[in-house]
Amino acid sequence: MKNRRALIVMVLAVVFGLAAVLLAAQWLLHAPAPTSNRIAVAASDINIGQRLTxxxxxxxxxxxxxxxxxAYLDPQKLAGRVLRTSVLAGExxxxxxxxxxGTLGGLSALITEGKRAITVRVNDVIGVAGFALPGNYVDIIVSTETDPLPEQQQRGGPRERSISKIVLERILVLAVAQEVNRDETKPKVVNAVTLEVTPExxxxxxLARSVGTLSxxxxxxxxxxxxxxxxATKDNLLPQAAPVRRVALPAPAPRPRAQAQRAPAPAPQRDCVKVINGLHASQECF
Known part of the structure; x- marks a missing residue:
């Protein structure tokens, strides 16, 4: 009896399993096939500014x-085009x-329409220790000499005064030396930095680099x-201490002269007689 019940359970399990397989197969056969397109991707890493082939x-x-x-479906349509950004393999x-x-390759392809590229000479200090990399933004500081203030001219002060001032802000670094790759993060100590600026x-x-030192x-x-x-000028960088005002103290009042004490005049000499009256004695002067 027990074997018969177990056999029935096994037969039912096999039947249900076959039914599930058949239903899954039917669903896969009638399910819509996923649509896909073939698009052009980079076969290897391509740097910014390169012409595509x-x-x-x-x-x-x-x-x-x-x-x-x-995205492009035909790689032939990309022949001769220039990249504005770096592209990784498979991207x-x-x-x-x-x-x-129609843009030619090189740095000119990276310049925004209406702007210009200008190069300034730098060293390891001016170039922010090599951390001014392509794609970063910098401010331009000029240290120069300017005309003195009117009050300084009146006092006969120096004819010129030193000043450091930010003259340009948020300037895009296009390239350092001859490197335009924006994927680098390591500092590069170079001798020139190319910046993207407007004509003004x-x-x-x-003018700033001709009249002073740039940073x-x-x-x-x-x-x-x-x-x-x-x-920043010398006046606000190292402010001078306010001069100490000397307050004139009032002159001390003259001390009154001590009057010489006069010696009392000597008493005139008088003749005196001692009188004894019993137990009492007295002195009489004439």
Whole structure:
């Protein structure tokens, strides 16, 4: 009896298992096949400013519902285009990462329309110890001599006074020396830094480096706030102590002269007689 019951249970399990397999197979056969597109991606790491060739790209299957905007389906259409940003291997190449059609390769492809690139000479100190890398933002500080204040001229002070002032803010670093790769994070001590500026800023920067010494101040990339400063001079850098005002003390009052004490005049001499009256004695003077 027990064997018969166990056999029935096993038969039912096999039947239900076969039914589940058949239902799953039917669902897979009738399920819609996932759609995909073949898009162009980088075959290897490509640096910023490089001109693309078909050998740098390859086609890969990509889900149709997550194809990046502006992606290319034909690598031949990307031949001769210039990258504005670095692209890693396997990363889709979209229109947003490309310079306008007809742009030549190199640094000129990185310059925003309406702006200019200008290079300034730096050293390990001016270049923020090599941490001013492509893609960072810096402020430009000039240290120079300026005309004295009117009150200093009246007092016959020095003809010029030293001042350090921020003249340009939030300037994009395009390249250091001849490196334009923005994926680097290690400091690079170089002798030149190329900056992206407007034409007006280019004029100010050229004048600033001719009248004084330039320094770069590295700033936060997401901080757009302007620095409201009046410049540093010797007067506000090392303020002089206020002169001590001498208060004239009142002259002491003259001491009254001590009057000489006159000796009392001697009493006139008188004749005296001692009178004895019984037990009492007295003196009488004439």
């Amino acid at each position: 078909p050998e740098m790209l390859k086609l890969v299957e990509w889900p149709a519902d997550s194809v990046p905007k502006g 889709p190449v979209s229109e947003a990462k490309l310079a306008p059609a 800023q280019a004029e100010k920067l050229d 770069l101040a590295l700033r936060n990339q997401v901080d757009p706030a302007a620095a409201e400063t009046s410049g």
